[in-house]
Amino acid sequence: MMQxxxxxxxxxxxxxxxxxxxxxEGHSTHANATVHENEEQMHSxxxxxxxxxxxxxxxxxxxxxxxxxTILEKTFPLPTILYSKDKGVEMFSSxxxxxxxxxxxxxxxNGYVMxxxxxxxxxxxxxxxxxxxxxxxxxxxTKQENIDGxxxxxHYVQFEGKEFKMDPRSTLDGGILGGGMxxxxxxxxxxxxxxxxxxxxxxxxMFLKIAKRYKSNPEKAPKGMQGLxxxxxLFIRDEVAIPFIGKEKYMKYLPLLxxxxxxxxxxxLFGQIPFLGSVNITGSLSVTLVIAVLVFIIVNLSxxxxxxxxxxxxxxxxxxxxxxxxxxxxxxxxxxxxxxxLRLAGNISAGHIAILSFVGLIFIFGQSGASLGxxxxxxxxxxxxxxxxxxxxxxxxxxQAFVFTILTASYIGAAIEDHHHVEEGHH
Amino acid sequence: MIALITFAPFQPTPxxxxxxxxxxxxxxxxxxxxxxxxIAEAIATREFDIQSxxxxxxxxxxxxxxxxxxxxxxxxxxxxxxSKILQEAKEIKNQMISEGxxxxxxxxxxxAAAAMTDIENQKNAMxxxxxxxxxxxxxxVAEKILKQxxxxxxxxxxxxDTFVKDLHLN
Numbered sequence: 001m002m003q004x005x006x007x008x009x010x011x012x013x014x015x016x017x018x019x020x021x022x023x024x025e026g027h028s029t030h031a032n033a034t035v036h037e038n039e040e041q042m043h044s045x046x047x048x049x050x051x052x053x054x055x056x057x058x059x060x061x062x063x064x065x066x067x068x069x070t071i072l073e074k075t076f077p078l079p080t081i082l083y084s085k086d087k088g089v090e091m092f093s094s095x096x097x098x099x100x101x102x103x104x105x106x107x108x109x110n111g112y113v114m115x116x117x118x119x120x121x122x123x124x125x126x127x128x129x130x131x132x133x134x135x136x137x138x139x140x141x142t143k144q145e146n147i148d149g150x151x152x153x154x155h156y157v158q159f160e161g162k163e164f165k166m167d168p169r170s171t172l173d174g175g176i177l178g179g180g181m182x183x184x185x186x187x188x189x190x191x192x193x194x195x196x197x198x199x200x201x202x203x204x205x206m207f208l209k210i211a212k213r214y215k216s217n218p219e220k221a222p223k224g225m226q227g228l229x230x231x232x233x234l235f236i237r238d239e240v241a242i243p244f245i246g247k248e249k250y251m252k253y254l255p256l257l258x259x260x261x262x263x264x265x266x267x268x269l270f271g272q273i274p275f276l277g278s279v280n281i282t283g284s285l286s287v288t289l290v291i292a293v294l295v296f297i298i299v300n301l302s303x304x305x306x307x308x309x310x311x312x313x314x315x316x317x318x319x320x321x322x323x324x325x326x327x328x329x330x331x332x333x334x335x336x337x338x339x340x341x342l343r344l345a346g347n348i349s350a351g352h353i354a355i356l357s358f359v360g361l362i363f364i365f366g367q368s369g370a371s372l373g374x375x376x377x378x379x380x381x382x383x384x385x386x387x388x389x390x391x392x393x394x395x396x397x398x399x400q401a402f403v404f405t406i407l408t409a410s411y412i413g414a415a416i417e418d419h420h421h422v423e424e425g426h427h
Numbered sequence: 428m429i430a431l432i433t434f435a436p437f438q439p440t441p442x443x444x445x446x447x448x449x450x451x452x453x454x455x456x457x458x459x460x461x462x463x464x465x466i467a468e469a470i471a472t473r474e475f476d477i478q479s480x481x482x483x484x485x486x487x488x489x490x491x492x493x494x495x496x497x498x499x500x501x502x503x504x505x506x507x508x509x510s511k512i513l514q515e516a517k518e519i520k521n522q523m524i525s526e527g528x529x530x531x532x533x534x535x536x537x538x539a540a541a542a543m544t545d546i547e548n549q550k551n552a553m554x555x556x557x558x559x560x561x562x563x564x565x566x567x568v569a570e571k572i573l574k575q576x577x578x579x580x581x582x583x584x585x586x587x588d589t590f591v592k593d594l595h596l597n
Contacts, residue, residue, distance in 0.1 A: 173437075230470070259458055289439050294451070
């Protein structure tokens with residue numbers, strides 16, 4: 001029975017996917033636009049497409065990091081810290097951009113503008129480089145251009161009748177994901193940073209309180225939050241730390257494993273709370289990259305002679321296979337943290353996109369408010385699907401935190417395993 | 428043509444990376460040092476305490492069981508001892524009773540025998556008294572008779588002497 005419901009929902013999910021791609025087809029010149037009413041003057045050619053709701057663009061915008069924090073319609077400005085080689089470090093509040101609808105800035109500041117919550121730089125001397133400048137309504141245009149044989153989104157801002165190219169912030173992907181080093185870097189405490197700080201402070205407060213109770217009442221049964229956390233704590237200790245790392249050494253790595261688990265779990269769950277910005281923190285590669293790199297460093301610093309011999313000179317295989325295996329193992333060294341990074345970010349972002357897509361059904365069916373009956377139908381379809389997806393996402397939040405932790409534990413376990421134990425394991 | 432969906436949200440940015448590194452390291456240090464380590468230690472201590480308490484209880488129970496069996500054994504022994512003592516007491520009682528009976532019988536027989544001898548002696552004494560009395564009476568009677576006849580008659584004195592002689596001979 002459950003299986004049948006599940007299959008039906010999966011089928012429904014795939015059935016509505018073509019709807020998205022059809023919309024995207026008619027939309028190729030404006031990947032990030034949503035409902036823009038007044039853009040006829042600027043884009044009379046694709047004016048019909050402009051009226052349509054763009055689910056992909058909306059979803060992408062909602063899972064993106066931003067330099068403002070929007071809860072419902074209220075926009076909270078955040079500090080902006082920008083660095084460029086020619087202008088140096090600049091710090092100001094993102095309120096200077098006067099962010100409005102869709103987190104688009106109504107003003108430029110020191111040559112920077114805000115589009116969909118992100119800061120861009122207009123690196124052009126004919127654009128005002130000092131102080132504020134008022135931008136026209138719907139100043140931002142996205143075009144697809146062929147750059148080095150690849151189709152890329154290029155954003156433009158209109159100012160005094162001219163279009164200026166906007167440079168996005170520098171990214172660390174080296175062009176693999178369409179980013180790369182540009183004319184400036186953004187070191188701002190963004191929406192994701194604020195979310196991370198809030199969650200970390202909450203977790204710290206909670207765990208310090210629990211630790212205090214453990215200290216003051218060491219022989220009492222767990223109570224309240226302590227009772228909620230202790231089974232999870234014991235689960236990580238007994239099912240993750242001890243089996244993989246061993247009874248003698250697990251204590252050294254337990255704080256790291258617990259930190260990883262609760263940090264990821266907290267952020268996953270925080271992102272699930274509706275109307276709280278739906279911050280996609282663990283779904284952004286920057287965050288998972290940092291944790292994965294830390295795991296990589298810790299694993300390889302802990303690696304003993306036995307671990308390295310298994311990588312570079314695998315015992316027990318013919319000599320001609322050894323260099324081959326060494327190559328594979330060295331690749332594995334880097335693939336392990338890479339998969340850690342991608343798995344978590346992919347799963348959490350996918351969940352956010354799925355929920356946004358189901359919510360987007362309301363707008364697709366209702367033709368952006370033009371059809372009331374469609375809206376009602378969309379709502380009826382959307383609510384159970386969204387509820388289902390949210391339930392799945394709750395499970396995913398736990399599962400991904402657990403998977404990240406258990407894999408970390410297994411990598412550490414493999415790095416510090418004694419030769420002894422392996423031999424015992426083989427017999 | 429399917430539109431290119433931007434990967435922008437997935438592009439790792441140095442700013443967010445540095446912030447998350449700092450936040451995670453701080454969280455790891457603070458939570459690890461002041462929460463996770465003490466909690467793990469407290470749980471380990473509690474588990475050890477619980478285990479040792481259970482072991483202690485088990486040991487105590489075993490000891491109690493051993494003591495119980497000891498007590499039962501002792502009780503059994505005591506019961507046996509008691510019945511033995513009772514048995515002995517009964518035997519002693521019976522023996523004493525029979526001994527007492529025997530003694531009483533003997534005593535009674537002795538008393539009876541003594542009484543018999545007494546009676547015999549008294550009878551003999553009485554007989555002797557009676558004989559003497561009768562003798563005296565006969566003598567006085569005879570004296571009275573003789574007084575009247577022999578006053579004048581010496582021959583009669585002689586005769587009386589002979590009688591007395593005869594009486595002696597008896």
